[in-house]
Amino acid sequence: MHESPTSPAETPLPLTFSGSGAEYFRIWIVNLLLTVATLGIYSAWAKTRRLRYFYRNTQLAGAAFDFRGDPKAILRGRVLAVALLAAYHYAFGFSLKAGVVTVALLLAGLPFMMRSALRFRLANTVYRGLPFGFAGGIKEAYLVYLLPVAIFVLPGALVALMPGRPIAGSVFLLYLCWPLMHGAMKAYQHKHLMAGDQHAAFALGTADLAKPYVRAFLFGLGLLVLIGAAFALAVILPRGHGWKNAAAFLPAIIGLVIGYVFLLLSGPYIMVHMNNLAWSATSFPGVRITCAMRVWPYLRLQTVNVLLTLLTFGLYRPFAVVRTWKYRVAHVSIEAPDGFEQAVLAARRRPVAAAGDGVADFLGVDLSW
Structure with missing residues (x-):
């Protein structure tokens, strides 16, 4: 006896984004120029145009x-x-x-x-x-x-x-x-x-959502141990030609590198895991939400975004925003065991x-x- 294939009602529905950086760049540059020209007054209209562009290009179930x-x-x-x-x-x-x-x-x-x-x-x-x-x-x-x-x-x-x-x-x-x-x-x-x-x-409760901070803290504690080991190494190792002067700076250099790595990793780590936890714990009658972003791909994405934004003196910013939105949307899916259409039809306007x-x-x- 063959197992029945997964029915369409049980298939997770992905969110998709059809916009592009080039399209949003045109909206962004006009918004920026008009906001500056009006001394910030146009920023409210700029925000509305931005949200409409991103929302109208985000689709679920067609x-x-x-x-x-x-x-x-x-x-x-x-x-x-x-x-x-x-x-x-x-x-x-x-x-x-x-x-x-x-x-x-x-x-x-x-x-x-x-x-x-x-x-x-x-x-x-x-x-x-x-x-x-x-x-x-x-x-x-x-x-x-x-x-x-x-x-x-x-x-x-x-x-x-x-x-x-x-x-x-x-x-x-x-x-x-x-x-x-x-x-x-x-x-x-x-x-x-x-x-x-x-x-x-x-x-979930408040303590559950705080767990990514706890894990990031333990990770930072481990890095502090590494920094302490670097200091100990600088003191213990023999000091030959010029080593005495170099050793004075070695712990500080290692500490700065390790501290920078921690700051670089902790922000994306906490953001990704808190969003995954919060959205995956959110559901509506007949509808379950799943968010499954990953830390390393998100960190690579943001690293490239920051570098290209700096290299282009800020002009890459709209492309970076689109890439980030597209990544986040692509890792959210909707499950409706009894059918998505039925769940939507069950909701009424307040x-x-x-x-x-x-x-x-x-x-x-x-x-x-």
């Missing part, structure tokens, strides 16, 4: 995604964000009271704005006419984002309030909690995703009143550029 955000809403959000950051930069120079008020506004406003950014982006991302959404609550947003925001705004404020005191520098100890903070933000983003009226399920997207559309806060 249908493309789309972005329908209003550039004017994005501009309003950016003006608000830039005003707050400018106030933070200059407020303490104006007066101590103004600085404290500005820091309080940032602590109170940025978590709300970051949640609004997620709501705006997803509410305006569409597939087959069905908008995505974000159902994360405000209270949880403050629990997740307040500490990262505090790390950003408190050092400067404490230096201005208590110059020369050790407590001003102690706030940097909060960075030790960054793996858990990053994991909490990822979990918050993924477990509240929506496709129409379908809520996502998310199978009522506007229930979705509450009016505030998100008004603010249009998009903190990325």
Whole structure:
């Protein structure tokens, strides 16, 4: 008796990208020139054009995604964000009271704005006419984002309030909690995703998402051992003609090389594994997502991108962005055991009143550029 072949419903559906670097270069150069000519005002329209190009060239099961955000809403959000950051930069120079008020506004406003950014982006991302959404609550947003925001705004404020005191520098100890903070933000983003009226399920916790940081830390610890061995080697080995002077620099050179290798590897390693974990743990009713990027190919890709961007004085940047997007899309696939069409048809458009997207559309806060 022969085994039945895999049915189409069980075959993973890949995401594909049909754009090219040359096409996007034309969009990018116009966006750049108009943004400079308008002193940054056009950046909101530039972002909308960029997202539409990438989304409309990304296909799943023969249908493309789309972005329908209003550039004017994005501009309003950016003006608000830039005003707050400018106030933070200059407020303490104006007066101590103004600085404290500005820091309080940032602590109170940025978590709300970051949640609004997620709501705006997803509410305006569409597939087959069905908008995505974000159902994360405000209270949880403050629990997740307040500490990262505090790390950003408190050092400067404490230096201005208590110059020369050790407590001003102690706030940097909060960075030790960054793996858990990053994991909490990822979990918050993924477990509240929506496709129409379908809520996502998310199978991981904050500690699970922080594991790539732990592995990177252990890897860095191993490199520190190698650096220590290099120092010991420089002391123990005999010093002949000119060796004494060379040995003084050898540990530093080896340490710099090893430290550079660690910095080069840790960023892509953490990004790849956190994305793989987060997306592979995200599912919708009848739909499972798999993300399977690999560290070394991604590192090679980014190394080439950086080198060519530097060699071309930045002109290779749009090609690098396309190559990165294409790589990430190519390593995401969708499984629908009961059929993808049935899963899509089961999702319905959310009522506007229930979705509450009016505030998100008004603010249009998009903190990325």
